[in-house]
Amino acid sequence: MPDATLAPGGTADLVADERARSAELARRADSRRQLLQNAGVAVPFLIVLVLGLTVVPHFASGSNITNMLVNAAILAIVGYGMTLVIAVRGIDLSVGSAQALAACVAASAVNSAGPLVGALVGIAVGAGLGLANGLVVTQLRVPGFIATLSTMSVFRGLVLLFTGGAPIMIASTSFKSVATASLLGIPVPFLVAVLLGAAAWFAFDRMRFGKHVVAVGGSPEAAVDTGISVNRVVLLSYLVSGAAAGIGGVLLASQLGVVNGSVAAGLELQAIAIVVLGGTSMAGGRPRVVGTFVAALLLSMINSGLNLLNVPSFYQYVALGALLVFALSIDGAQRAAVRRMLEGRLS
C-alpha cells in the first residue's frame, strides 16, 4: 500500500478555504436580506415624503404635520403589539374592535371618574381583551387567525352594546388636550410612541423575554426543548397587543373628543400592513420595531396626502390593500433569499 500521508497543510487549507467560502456566502445572503428589509420600507418612505412635499398642497403645514404625527403615533403603538404577536407566529385581527371598546369605556370613565382614571381604565380594558384572546389561543387551542377573527366580532358587538349606538362626548378639556398638546414642538402622542417604541426595541433585543419571543416564533420545538413555556410567551404577546390597542384607544379618544362604537374600523389591516412593511416576517421570529415605526409614518403620510388631494376615501382602501400586497411580496422575497442561502449552505 502506498504511503497515504498528506502533504502538510493540504487538507487544512482546503477546509479553511471551504469555511471562508461558506462564511462569505452566509454574510452576503444575510446582507441581501437586510437590504430588502430596510429598502422595503425606506424607499417607499422617501418617495412618498418627496411626493408629498412637492405635489401635495399644505402637506408641510404645521397643522397637517401635527395631524400626521398623531395618527402615525396611534398606529405605531398598535403596530408594536401586532409586531410582537406576528413574531410569535400569531396574528391579532381584533385590535380595531379592542381599540374601539377601550376608547369608549375610557371616554365614559373620563366623564365619570376623571382623566387619569379614565386613561388607566382604557388601557386595562385593552389588556383584558388581549388576555381573553391569549386564553382562547393557548387554552382552547384555537388558531390565532380564527380566534381573533371571532373576538373581532365579539368586541365590536360589545362596544356597540356599551354605547347603545350613541356617541359619547368627552367633557374633560384636560383629557382632550393631551392629543393636541406638544412638548418642544413635538405632539405628546408622538413622544409616547417613540418612548414605547424604544422600550419595545429594548425588550426584543436585550431582554430575556425578547429572546424567548424570537425562539417561540423562530423554532417552537427548540423553545420547548430549552424549557421555555411557549403558552406563556404567546399569552403575554396577545395581552401586550391588547394593551397596546388600549393605549391607542385612549389617545384616539383624546384626539377625537367624541367617540362612538364604530371608530377604528379596519385598523387591523393597517396594523398588519405596517408591521409587515417594516420587515417583520409573517413566518415568525423576526420582530422589527423600528421598521414598524417608520411604516406607520409612511402610511399616515399616504392617508394624509390622499385626503389633501381630495381623493375619495374609497381609493385609500385600494392604496392600503396594494401596500399590503407589496409588503407581503417583499416578505416573500426576503424569505426566498434566506432559503437560497440555506440551500447553498446546508447539503
Next chain:
Amino acid sequence: MTAVLQVVDVVQEYPGVRALKGVSLDLVPGQVLGLVGENGAGKSTLIRVLGGIEQPVSGQVLVHGTPRTFRSSAESQAAGISVVSQEFRLVPQLSVADNVFLGHELAAGGVVDRSRTRGRTAELLEQLGLDLDADRPVSSLTVGDRQMVEIARALSREFDVIIMDEPTAALNVAETKRLHEIVRRLASQGKAVVYVSHHLDEIFEICDDVAVLRDGELVAHAPTRELDEARLVEHMLGRKPQTFERAAADVADATVRLDVSGVRVPGVAEPFDLQVQAGEIVGLAGLVGSGRTELTRALFGDLKTSGGQGLVDGKPVRLRSPREAIRSGVFMLSEDRKGEGILPHLDVTENAMVSRDRRALPLLQRLLPLVSDERAQFARLRADMRIRVPHGRQLIGNLSGGNQQKVLLGRALLSGCAVLLLNEPTRGVDVGAKVDIYQLIKQLADAGVAVVVSSSDAPELAAIADRCQVYFAGRRVAELRGRDVTEDNIVGASVGQTEVSHA
C-alpha cells in the same frame, strides 16, 4: 459508587405500540454508556422520557437515589440531565451565544448580560475547539457547526448526566475525534454520559459499557471489552447479520442511460460531467457540504442550473423542474425522507403509486385508478421488496425508516425511471434493513436502471458502488473504479487526500 441516574422498569406506550416494555438501567458518575439498537427499538423514547418531553406510563426515574417525575424539559434539566437532541433544536434567527444560553439566560432583572453571555459562549466554543464568532446568527452556520453549537448548549448547563443522541451524524472525521475527546474529559470529571450511535466503531472507541435495546426491551448490558462488533450486531438484530456482496456489474457493452456534461450548479465550483450506463451504480462521495447533494438535486431539476446539456437515453432533457425530470425518466429520493419523501397522511399503497407511470394504462384508468389494480400492484411490491407491513392501508408515517425507504424505492420502481438518484438511501435505517435496501438498489440496477447514490457513508458506497466520484468543496477530487472503491480511498479523498491506494 452510587448511581447518579437509575431507570427502573420504565414502560411507555403509544396508541397500538409498546415502545418500552420495562427498561431498567443504572448509571454511575464517570461512566460512558453506549446505547444502541435498531431504529424503533426504543432509544429515542427512552431519551424523551429522561429529557422530560414524555412521561412514562409506569416505572420510575431516580436521580441520586430520589424518585423524580419530569413534566417538562425544564424539570429534567433542573435535575441535572442535559440532552443533545438528534434533530437540530436551534433558533436560526438568534446568534450562537443567544442559542447556547436560551432558556437559562445570564440575565439580571430580565435584561440579558450580553458581554457575559458572549464571553461564556466563547469559552465553551474554545473548549470544543471551534473557531466561531459567537455573534453570528445560527442560520449562517454549516450543519456540522450547528451540531457543535447544540453540544455547547448542553455543556453550558449544570449537569450530572449528559445524553448525546447520535451527535456525530453531521460531523466530519476531525470534529468527531474532538467530540470523543470531550466525552472522555467529561467522564474523567465525573459526569455520566449516555452515548447513542449507529456507528459501532464509535461505541467501541469511547464507551465503558453498552446497553442494547431491541423492541423496547433491554436485551444486553455489558462492559464493552466483553463484546465485539459481531456479537453486538447479533444482540441488536436478535439473529446473525446478513452480509451484502455485490459482484461487479458487467458493463462491457452496456448503453449509456444518463449523460450530463458541462452543467453548472450553484454551490459547486466546477462544471459537472457524469455518464452512467444501464445497470451501473455510481457513488457520489464527499463530506457534508461538498456539493454532492446539490448535484443530485440539480439533475432532478430541483436547483437551477446553467449551461451544459443532459441526455437521458440519448434524448436531450431540460433540467428545470422535478416534474419535467420525472417525465424524462429521472427520479430522485431525497435525503430528507420525512420532509420530502413520504406523504405521512396517506397509506403505503398511495405512497407507492403516487408517481406511477400510467402512460401504458387505458385512459379511464389513468384518470380513475382501479383500487383492485393498485392493491395487486402493491401486493407484488410488498413481496418483491420485503416491505414489512400488515396491509396496504397502513399509514406510512407509522413505519420504521427502513420500511418507509422500501416503499419509496417501490415508488421509484413504478415511476418507470431510466435514472434513479438516491440521496443518503440508508440514513436513519437500521442495520437489518440496510442490507435489504442494498439488495433492492442492486435489483433496480440489474433491471437496467442507471443508479446514482450520493452518500456520506463510505462503507455503504464501498459496498454497492461500481464507480465512485469523490467531491471536496465543490470540486471533483477523485474518481474511483472497480476495486479501488474502498472505504479507505473514499474517506481519504473526501478530506482532500489525493493519493489512491490500490487494493
